[in-house]
Amino acid sequence: MVDAVVSIFLDKLIDTLMKEGQNIVEFRDQFEEMKKQLKLMRGFLKDADRMRRTNHSLQAVTDDLIELIYDAEDILAYCEARYIGQKDFTGNCLFCFSPTDISFLSRTGKQLRQMNKKIKEIKENMTSYLSPALVIHQRTEDSDSNSKRWSSPIFDPSQIVGLQNETNEIKGWLFEAGDDLKAIGIVGMGGLGKTTTTKKVFCDSEVENKFEKRMWISVSQNFTEKEIMRNMLKNLGDVSIGDDEGELLKKIYHYLLGKSYLLVLDDVWSLRSGWWTRLNEGLPKGNGSRVIVTTRSELIAKQMGVADKRLHRPKCLTVEESWSLFSRIVFAGICESDLDPKLNEVGIEIVGKCGGLPLAIKAVGGMMFCKPASFIEWRRIADNFRDELEQNSNSVMASLQLSYDELPSHLKSCFLCFSIYPEDCIILKDQLIHWWIAEGFVTAKIGRSLIESGEAIFMGLMNRCLIEAVDKSFTGKVHTCKMHDMVRELVIKLGGEEAFCKSNNNCFRRLSLTSGIDEKHLKSNPKLRALVSTTNARRVNKVRSAVAENFSKSENLRVLDLSESIFETHLKDLLSKIGSLQHLRYINLRNTHPMNEVPYAVKNLTNLQIIDLSFCHNIKALPPYIESLENLVVLDTSCCGSLKYIPKGIGKLSSLEVLKGFRPARESYTDGCRFAELKSLTRLRKLELQICRGDEITTSELDILLELKNLQDLTISCYASYGDDLMRKLGLLSLPLQLHELCLKFFPGELTPAWLNPVLLPHLQYLSISHGNFSHLDSRFWGDKDHFWRLQGLMLESLPDLEEEWWRLQRSMPLLEILNVSWCPRLETFPVDDVGFNGGVWRKKEYGR
Structure with missing residues (x-):
């Protein structure tokens, strides 16, 4: 990770120095020296990253460098916050040299001098562990950083090869005569395609027509009986939060009684405490219902009632099938006649090392899809794969490690964010992208906004088969994703090795907010940068007030995500002290309870880039100070049913790229934002409008949307609307010519x-x-x-x-x-x-x- 940490900080530092901002004027010489040393070091950090896994001395040296860079980044952020705090109402900086300022200047100057001294020592120590050839060889950029293919969803990573015979066999077992509840087992090692095979059967149109009810349950290693039952009910359209196991099982029984159903229990690891016996006894029998179990253990399948004749053991792909899957991924969108003929030879060698395991082939193929199609590059990767297999005989884990090693620097940090999510967690794409932006992992490129850059990174991980889509819109855009358990195994291992979540002194940098979080990890933790709600399958998370009261003590916090959580007292009180978190850039209060008012302390968070208040049904108004948060990129108030309007002044938020849930104020609301203010939001890419009454828009405002030259995605919702005047005005709207997506809901x-x-x-x-x-x-x-x-x-x-x-x-x-x-x-x-x-x-x- 040292390559990623240094690269991200160096880009921030270079950007700050180029702007010649007054925020670091007192320390410019020290920061310039730091930039010089890090640029000299950057050329061989990628090689040091690879070697540190087997060289403990090099690992210790690079770990020290990571800690230094994090500290330097905090100092840079403090300088920025101090500069913003000294601005007057005209935007000019007021330099005042109070005793506090003098102390800050002296202390920070001393810290930076000591840091530069240590960085020089680390550079010298590091080069002693690397061969001269590596030190001389300066890698200016990642080999695929300029490739346009990697961010485009050209291929579907879920493509299936060689499973037709297997699916036909399983379908035959599903359709065979007999009303009794029969169990079918799919057993094999990780990465062999058990879940993929089952999904193909589950989504088959004949299977859909055969069964009246279908339920897919991911069991995983850490499960509870209640979770399994609740997920079954969720599949049946019942979101039950309360009730004990007995009541839940009764509900399931009544939903399924008299119906033919298919129950898939995916990835069963254990039958501890007899959960399957109780569940099985409580399921209605008859009507030709079936159960499919996927597991790595044949014993577990048999203990769940799977007979030998209904036990499917997936086989590794043949050489031909392996090459077919690999080439579909790697050569997607490329004319094969334009390729170097030698590529096939190296490609077959690489595929052979995957051992016919689909996950390994997808991981390597997805990684190579993002690389230049050149013989030299492919030969280098084949050699690295061989070296990786010498250290790890498991071809799946070796291919995943290789895929991580070959990630561009900015994708490594984003990938390691997945290490805090629980097994089988369904993850919102927007949550990830907003987190990445807030921590500085995403930077706006020329011609590409911050949100678009984040989307491109997400697709980069998708195309490398490191994450997989769960829910998509009809346009193909991914809403939620998850991670294969073997990929998750790697990312947890890497997160620990790379000190991504924990620093060397065992302070947490990134924490998962769950009901069982230990409050001592929040107390006086200056290292904490991200606290993220990771409620599995988006279940509501019950958080103790004692935990919430420690949020404000983490002075370097960039990300505060409390989404989908229930608190013991009002969040207004719990968040009253967050105004001291000057580095906070992302706050997510989506569907939190009880949440009826945005805390006043948010006014002091001048660095905020993203506020998500979606599904906060009890919020009636936003505070007027929202207009002062000039760095906002995303403001989401969608599905806030009690919100009457957005406050006046939103037109001042000139950095906004996404505005969701915008409801213009009626003429009688003098402190509300009128439709005309939208014309100032020239960077807006996505806009969701809620218009319900005719007096929310005047005749002179009907062409306002034409001013939004960058708008790509527009939603107009007229839920609960009434009045002929509204219908007439909507019919006279003028929309931007460049619109790419348009959604009309409840249009009159x-x-x-x-x-x-x-x-x-x-x-x-x-x-x-x-x-x-x-x-x-x-x-x-x-x-x-x-x-x-x-x-x-x-x-x-x-x-x-x-x-x-x-x-x-x-x-x-x-x-x-x-x-x-x-x-x-x-x-x-x-x-x-x-x-x-x-x-x-x-x-x-x-x-x-």
């Missing part, structure tokens, strides 16, 4: 607005229309012979009155690849289920018919 009227047409929205790629009373699409919607839609994806949902012909849509949207239609019973001519057309795949869900 029987006809779509006239502006929803390919002439006025020529660049629109994805369109979603849901929950409305539209009976027809306006005549202008269909375009003309010179203008047609460029849409790639269309979703129509919960439009019970909509009547249109499939041929008209087909003619006006020739590029359509994704069609998602549900709860639209009158669209009778639309294609149903896997009907191919121009390379696209249409799926119509038969709900409400």
Whole structure:
């Protein structure tokens, strides 16, 4: 990790020095010297990273460097906070030399001189452990840092190869005659594809039609009987938080009684305390129901009632199947005729080292997908893979370690963030990206915003098969993700070795906020940078007030994520002291309880970049000081049902890239933000509007959205709206030409607005229309012979009155690849289920018919 820690800090330092900011004017010489030494060292840090795993002396030296860099980063942040604190209302800096300032200057200057002395010593010590060739060889950048392929979701990492015979066999067991509850087992080592095989069966259309109820439960190593039952009920549409095991089991029984069901228990490690016996006895029998168990232990499968004749043992992929999977990933989007013929030879050698294990092939293939397709690069990777296998005979772990070693510096820190999440945790993508931004792991590139850069990093990890998608929107955007248990095993090991979560003196740098957190880890902990809610499967987290009261004592905290948590007392009181956390950049209060007011202390958090207040249903108003948080990049107040409007002055937040849940104030609310203020938010990329009344927007404001030249994604929701005046004004709106995605929810009227047409929205790629009373699409919607839609994806949902012909849509949207239609019973001519057309795949869900 030393390469990543130094690179991230050095980029921050260089940026600060280039801006010639007054915040470090007193220490410029020392910071310039630090930059010089670190730049000299940077060239061989990647090699030191690889070697430190087997050289304990080198590991000790680099660990000391990591600690120094973290301390230097804190000093840089203190200088920035001090500078902001000395600004007057005009933005000018007021230099005052009080005894406190003189003491700060003297103490900090001395610290920096000592740091530079230690950095020089570490550089000399480090080079003594490396060969001269490595020291002379300066790696200026990661080999794939300039590659454009790595951030593009060109291939699907979940591609399946060689499982058709296996899935047919398992489906045969599912469909065989007999009403008794039969168990099927899939047994094998980690990385062999047990879960992938089961998923393919579970999602098969014939299996969907066979069973009335289907439940997928990830059991994992650390589970409770209650968790399993609650997850079963969640699959059945019942989110039960209370009740004991007996009551939960009764609910499950009544939901399943008289129905055929399929229960998948994935990744079973233990039958301790007899949980399966009790659950099995409480399940209704008959109706041809089935249970599928995946486990690494054949004994466990048999103890769960799996007969030998229904035991499937996945085999390793053949050479041909291995190469097929590897090439699908590595050569995605590349014309093979343009490749060096020698690549196949090296590629086959690399695939051979994976031992036919799908996870190993995906990990290496995903990593190489992000590398230049050159013989020299592939040869280097093949040699490193051979060396890794000498240290670790497990080809899956060796391939994962190699994939980590080859990550660009900025991705390593982001990857290690996963080490604090519990097993099988479903993780929100936005939570990760906001965390990465707040800790400085993400920097805005030319032509790319902070959020877009974070998205690119996320896709970089996805494309390397280090994380996998769980939930996606119809556009293909990932909402949530998770990590394979063997990848998690690696990331936990690395997090410990690289001192990512814990410093050398056992102070925590990053902590998971759970019900069982030890409050002593928060007390007087100056090292803590991130406290993140990691509630498994987004279950509500009950946090003791004694824990919450220690938040304000972690003076270097950058990330405070309390989402999905219940506290014993009001958060307003618990967070009253967080104003002292001058380095805090991200605060997440999503769905916290009891939360009815944003604490006044937030006003002092001048470095805040992200505030997430979504699903805080009891908040009635935001404080007016929000306008003073000029560094805000994300403000999320979506699904705050009691919030009447956003306060006046939001137009001053010129750095905003994402604004969700914006509701303009009615004319009678003089302290509220009017629609016109949006025109100042020129960096806005994503906007979610909530408009319910006609007086929330005036006639003179109908073209305001045209001012937002960077807006890509727009949602307009009219939930609980009424009045003809609103419908008339919405029909006169002007939308930006460059819009890429548009979502209309609860839109009033029987006809779509006239502006929803390919002439006025020529660049629109994805369109979603849901929950409305539209009976027809306006005549202008269909375009003309010179203008047609460029849409790639269309979703129509919960439009019970909509009547249109499939041929008209087909003619006006020739590029359509994704069609998602549900709860639209009158669209009778639309294609149903896997009907191919121009390379696209249409799926119509038969709900409400």
